[in-house]
Amino acid sequence: MKKIAVFPGSFDPFTKGHENVVQKALNLFDKIIISIGVNSTKSSYYSLESRKQHILSLFENNPKISVQSYQTLTTEFCKENKANYILRGLRDVKDFEYERSISHMNHVLSPEIETVFLITAPEYIHLNSSIIREVGKNGGVIDNFVTNAKILVLTM
Numbered sequence: 001m002k003k004i005a006v007f008p009g010s011f012d013p014f015t016k017g018h019e020n021v022v023q024k025a026l027n028l029f030d031k032i033i034i035s036i037g038v039n040s041t042k043s044s045y046y047s048l049e050s051r052k053q054h055i056l057s058l059f060e061n062n063p064k065i066s067v068q069s070y071q072t073l074t075t076e077f078c079k080e081n082k083a084n085y086i087l088r089g090l091r092d093v094k095d096f097e098y099e100r101s102i103s104h105m106n107h108v109l110s111p112e113i114e115t116v117f118l119i120t121a122p123e124y125i126h127l128n129s130s131i132i133r134e135v136g137k138n139g140g141v142i143d144n145f146v147t148n149a150k151i152l153v154l155t156m
Helices: 016-025 048-058 074-080 093-109 129-137
Strands: 004-009 031-037 065-070 085-090 114-119
Touching: 004 016, 004 074, 016 031, 016 085, 016 114, 031 048, 031 074, 048 065, 074 085, 074 093, 085 093, 093 114
Parallel strands: 004 031, 004 085, 031 065, 085 114
Antiparallel strands: none
């Protein structure tokens, strides 16, 4: 059986920290589906299509990676794609506490799907999509935090 992982998130934007987690996970999984979810509590700064194209540009030569968007429960998306793992990145203890709660809920919903946590490399632990969005909104350059940032297009 193939080891398929879903890496869910709003990825608004997809940071070098996210990229680092995917690079680490490539050694663990046969396939990784980077899944851009629509979060009802967030309004997007970058358009969905722009985020999708941005992520595809980072992994265009890797057949193990695909990028999709979804608007359902993550566990349902996993089942639809025959994924038996949910991949999550951690920067610090706060991330762990938050992600652990989600992991427990996902386990109740679908006990056959396991959550795997990978720790972001130390040079990326300060990266946070919300802060990067603020830098971009206020005219700052985000190239040090986001690979190929020029591909991103603002939501109108």
